[in-house]
Amino acid sequence: LAIPPERVICTGDVIAYCAEPEETVRAIREWGCIVIAGNCEEQIAAGAPDCGCGFGEGTACDLLSRGWYAYASARISAESRAWMAALAPRLDFTWAGRRVTVLHGALDASNRFVFASSPAAEKAADLARAGADIILAGHCGLPFVQRLGRGVWFNAGAIGIPANDGTRDGWYGVMRRAGGNIAFELCRLAYDWRGAVRAMRAAGHAQPYAVALETGLWPSIDVLPPAERAARGMALEETTLTLAEGGAEHRVHP
Numbered sequence: 339l340a341i342p343p344e345r346v347i348c349t350g351d352v353i354a355y356c357a358e359p360e361e362t363v364r365a366i367r368e369w370g371c372i373v374i375a376g377n378c379e380e381q382i383a384a385g386a387p388d389c390g391c392g393f394g395e396g397t398a399c400d401l402l403s404r405g406w407y408a409y410a411s412a413r414i415s416a417e418s419r420a421w422m423a424a425l426a427p428r429l430d431f432t433w434a435g436r437r438v439t440v441l442h443g444a445l446d447a448s449n450r451f452v453f454a455s456s457p458a459a460e461k462a463a464d465l466a467r468a469g470a471d472i473i474l475a476g477h478c479g480l481p482f483v484q485r486l487g488r489g490v491w492f493n494a495g496a497i498g499i500p501a502n503d504g505t506r507d508g509w510y511g512v513m514r515r516a517g518g519n520i521a522f523e524l525c526r527l528a529y530d531w532r533g534a535v536r537a538m539r540a541a542g543h544a545q546p547y548a549v550a551l552e553t554g555l556w557p558s559i560d561v562l563p564p565a566e567r568a569a570r571g572m573a574l575e576e577t578t579l580t581l582a583e584g585g586a587e588h589r590v591h592p
Contacts, residue, residue: 349441351496353410355406356538372429374441375448377477434515434520438472439469452464452475455566472490474494479502504554519581521579524578
């Protein structure tokens with residue numbers, strides 16, 4: 339899709355896991371898309387000692403994050419750190435007559451994981467407190483779109499790491515208007531994962547995540563709820579949620 343950068347939103351955590359953090363920041367800044375702060379940007383900008391995900395001490399996620407976070411933080415320039423510090427934690431705008439709020443994790447905390455199986459009441463409460471009809475969020479790394487009454491929670495997944503589904507693709511989301519309807523599309527993104535693996539191995543960095551790029555399976559599932567754990571290795575389908583612009587009608591189809 340030829341989507342111009344000014345119509346693209348990144349929900350943060352630009353540099354997590356990757357072998358070339360400074361180069362990645364430079365590339366996304368030069369491209370010019372809209373970026374909000376994820377917990378990684380917040381932590382690196384503050385000079386914090388960890389990524390701030392709140393992993394339990396000694397868990398696999400905790401041990402793995404110590405390695406990639408220290409590597410990334412040591413390679414981020416002062417200029418990029420200042421850019422991270424200036425990023426807004428939230429974005430609000432109106433689209434197709436609906437109020438949209440962009441978050442990284444959840445309304446109350448950028449590092450709170452919200453999954454498809456997370457309680458619908460909690461998501462609905464965030465929509466209500468944000469005064470939003472649509473929440474666009476990230477952080478959990480798994481794509482999903484969910485209707486919540488008249489609201490929608492839309493998580494496009496991640497473009498730089500697979501969705502733990504046994505395939506190597508990343509994911510992105512598209513919102514579009516067509517024929518009196520609005521559509522939320524979850525789409526696969528094929529990319530040069532081999533090049534990313536070579537860079538990570540050449541740097542001797544985050545090897546379990548290099549394996550994840552090859553296998554499509556995460557090296558740790560500590561943070562996943564039971565439903566998402568059970569879906570490990572099951573290939574996800576591209577999905578569209580379509581709503582009438584008036585609001586009531588909706589359908590989900592692969």
